Each structure stands twice: as structure tokens, then as C-alpha cells.
Amino acid sequence: MTAFTSLSLAMFKASIRDKAALALTFFFPLMFLVVFAVLFGGGMGSSVKIAVVGDGQVVSTLSQAEGVDLVRFDESGEAIDQLRDGDVGAVVLAQGDRVDVRYANGDRPETAPALAKVSEAVASANAGASNTTPKYAMRQEPIEAAYAPIQYLTPGILSWGVASAAVFSSALTLVAWRRKQVLRRLQLAPVGRVSVLTARLAIATGISLMQAVLFVAVATLPVFGLQLSNDWWLAIPLLVLGTFAFFSVGMLTGAVCQTEDSVSGAANLVVLPMALLGGSFFPVDKAPEWVKFFTNLLPLKHMNEGMLDVLVRGKGIDALLVPGAVLLGFTVVISVFAAVFFRWEDA
């Protein structure tokens, strides 16, 4: 066996024998996936709850409209209370031909769709009441098929899981090897530094790919129902480049940290904010411009975007260009810093 393969094997065994790291690497992202998939239920905002008091043509149109859950009340006070508690998106008070709508102050996400549904119902009731065919008709159709939340969640959480495992495991190896003088012992063996580094990187990459396989396998189960695009394999180069980028972050973290405990803190400090701001768990498209400026500097943001493009949006190889370039550039810059801060032994 060559030094490279034996070191790779040793590192692989160390990885799979570490129960805590295994949980962090494989189980944790899956748990996030399950939790988010359950939270966002059968689709974000796919149907809206509207309270009604009274009856009439509008109400009966509304009751037949798609994506509307009607809740009937006998008196308006009760319905308004439900609105205050956020249980319904709007309250419709129908009396004869008159339709009053009440909605909550503040920027509640369910307000706009609820009002839109009511306007639609009013319009369609008007159309039905007149004898002429309406002159203007609107037909709506989304440009993309309606995505279940799993389609958006999988790429982001997978990217986060890969990033977090790559940073943690490489930083922990570096700190442990420095503390236990394995680094110095390797200095005194006729093995090149490049072999040691590439062996570790190969293991990190292998683990990322294993994470992806497991993760996608679970997400495509009927329960979750992920639909992969035809060009899903374009995710592989992205996973590899992402691993390189976050491996270099791990090397920098390991170079700076003295102990394994400080690695845990530092790695969390790096990865978690990046995951939140980079849109791994929820979209950040609606963030203010100045926040977007910062999120665009985050490699994880670009990895998320790239994964989303190739895994579910069905985009081609062009979609890899920007994320690939960003990840590669990031790898180079961070590696330089890691090399500068690298130490063979504890001071």
C-alpha cells in the first residue's frame, strides 16, 4: 500500500468510528430536512383560511374557489378574534350584496393571498350576475411547475450539511494531529506533505458524496417526494468544489484553533450564520439590498444556488459557472490564509 492509500484508509476508519461526527455528518442534515419538510407541510401557502359571516353569491363563489378554506362564523366578533390570533387570513362579512372584508394590520404573509381570493370571488360573482361575457379574462399559470417545499429544501440543507461536515472534520483532524504530535511524526517519515493533504481532502470529498447519496435517497422517498431534474449529475462537480472550499475553511479554522473544543465553537460560528444568511434553510431573496450584498460574498450562498439550479430547476452546465468560479476562488484565497497560519506544533 502506498502512503496515500494507507493514510486515506486510516482517516476513513477514524471518520466512520467517530459516532458523534457520524451523527453530525449524516443524521443531522436529515433531521433538518424532516423537520423543515414537516413544518412547511403540503406546500407553503398553498391554501388560505378565510372566515365568513353571513351568506350570498360571493360567499358561495368563494366556497368553491381553489386554495381557500372557508370557516363560517355566526357573528363577526368571533371571526375578528380568529383574525387577531392569526388563525385566518381575512374575514368576509357578507350581507345581501354588500361584502366587507377585514384584514390584519402589519405585513402578514397570508393577508395578500386572502384578499386576492376575495377579489377574484367578487369579480367572478359579478361576471355571473351580468348577462354579457366578460370582455377581459385573465388566466394565470406559473412558469415553473408547482414545487413542493422538499424541492427547495433538499439542495440548501444538503449544501449546509456538506459544508458543515467538511469544516468540522478537517479542522478537528488538524488540531488533533498537532496536539498529539502526529504532524511532527509525519515530518519524520519519508512521506510528502502533499500526500497527507490530498489523502485528507480525498476522504472529505468521499464523505460529501456519501452524504449527498444518502440525503437524496431519503428525500426521493415517496413520503418526501423529491423530483430530481434530468441533469442532477451536474451536482457532483459542485459538491466536489464545495468540499474543497469548506475543507480549506476547516484547515484555516484548525490552524487558528488550539483545542478541539475551540474548533467546535469556531466552526459553528463560521458555518451557521453562513447557512442562515446564505439561504440554506429559507430563501433570502426578500432580504434588503445591503444584506444581499453580504450574502453574495458567502460561498455557501452560491453553492445553494448552484445546487438548486442543477438538482431541481433543471438548468444546464451553464448554471455551474458562477458558483464554480466563486467556490474555486474562495478555496484559493482561504488556502493561502490557512498556509500562513499553519503550525506544526503547539506554541
Next chain:
Amino acid sequence: MKAVGPAVVASDIRKSYGSLRAVDGVSFSVEQGEFFGLLGPNGAGKSTTLEIVEGLRKPDSGSVRLLGESPWPRNPALLRKIGVQLQASSFFERLTSKEQLETFGALYGISKSKAVDMLELVGLTDKANVQDTKLSGGQRQRLSIACALVHDPEIVFLDEPTAALDPQARRNLWDVLRAIQQRGKTIVYTTHHLDEAEILCDRVAIIDSGRIMTMGPPAQLVRALNAQTQVIIEHGVVPAELATTLPGAEAVVDDGVSVTISTSDAGVTIKALGELDALSNAQVRTATLEDVFLHLTGRAYRE
């Protein structure tokens, strides 16, 4: 093929950290097959000296030759001929004893079968499938030494292999060290146990404050002290007054349990005691390396 000439030659090596002269002009040479000890209290400069000799550190000045070659800058061909055990036991995480040896062996292109030999040499055959964290202190040290030997080096450097071991584990390790020497290896090791070095080493160098105070075979260093020998006999066998008149006797202390006779000529004193039939349960204590250290530094030895 073995190189001709000494295994290790260190010439006037020096290393300072700030104003601290950790190694302050150390020179020594070690013959092939020799068991050489660098002794001294903690902080004396033993480890730094050893690290410079191994090629881990560059000396500020002076030179080192291992089998005729310089270990600095890093010399991969030479690295195959030396085996090193560092102070920390430098194991890979979560590997069993056998896997540690296989992995270290592979770094030198050694086949896996060698791992089994090594486990046997250090008496860890029954721990082959145990991870290093589950080994005792002594077992870890033995495994660590086996990892240093797996590629069959000519020179073995061991940094404090017996530190922090209980007496039984230390003695087990001595057997391992002797077995290594019998395989024809040159051993250079550091220790702060002077008694141990006296038993194991062919030659020792006593280091204090970064300098070699004295160097030579332990017995010769002790003999050169011309220290008195103490003959200890049971209390009541010979009255103290009589003991002071024995040939060679220079001082007598009777503590109620034993009578300790200090003599500059142990031979004649013991012969006289024999004639008095006073030698049953008698003990003889000669000077040790600790006395040599005391004599050289003027202070008692503290490990």
C-alpha cells in the same frame, strides 16, 4: 549495508529561545549499536537536543551527522534509517494497535505482515485489535516504540519513553529496550530517571542548563567520584564503638535499626566484618549517578 563510522555525531549544537539558551554547545557522538542516554532534570535541554539531532529543529549553530548525513534540511532517504518516538504518543485517531503499525509501516512502504512481528516484540499481541485509547500507559508507550521500529531503522530515538509509568510498566519497557539493542540498533534516549539510565545505558551524557556536565559509561562516572561506600549491618551485631575502629571505616551512624559504616575501602572493611561474622543481612550501597549529578551541580537531583 551499514554505514561505516559513528551513528550520531553532534558538534557544538546551540539553540536559543529568546534569552533562554536551551542548548548551549552540546557535542557528543554515539557508536553504532550503542545504547546512549541523555540524562538530566526537566528543562535541562534534553528534548531540544534530541529534536535537533532528529532533524525536527534547525540548530542556531553547530552540526549534526546521522550515519554521515545531515538531518537538516529534511532528508527523506535518511528518514528511512531513523525511527523516532516523540514525547506525545502521536497515534492516529481511533485505530487499533495493529492498524497504527500498518499505517506507520505504509508510510515507509513496509508490508502489513511486519505489524504482527512488532506487536510480538513489544508484547502487545493480545491487544492487536484494541484502540490506543483503551491501552494502559505502559502499553501505549510500547506501541509507540513499536511504531518507531516498524520500518527497521538503524538508529532509534526515544524521548522520555519511561516517563509517567509505574515501576512494573517501566521494568517491562526495559526488557523491550534491551531486546531492541540486541537486534543491533543504535538507541539514543532521554530520561530523567538516573537509576534507569545506569542500568540500561552503555554510555550517558548528563545535561543541565543546556550543557553536557559529564559523559561516559555510568560505572566509570560513578567510580571517578571516589565516593565512599556504605556498608549497612544489623543493629546490635557489632557495637558502634567497635565499628569505628574497623579498617577503612571513616564514619559510623547507628540509628537503632541498622549500623551504617561509611568506608573509602569497602573491600577491607567487609573482610574485617566477615571475620567478626557480622555480615548476615548486610547491605552494600555504592554511589550512583545521582551522586555524580550532586557532585557536578552542587544541588540534589530532582526529577
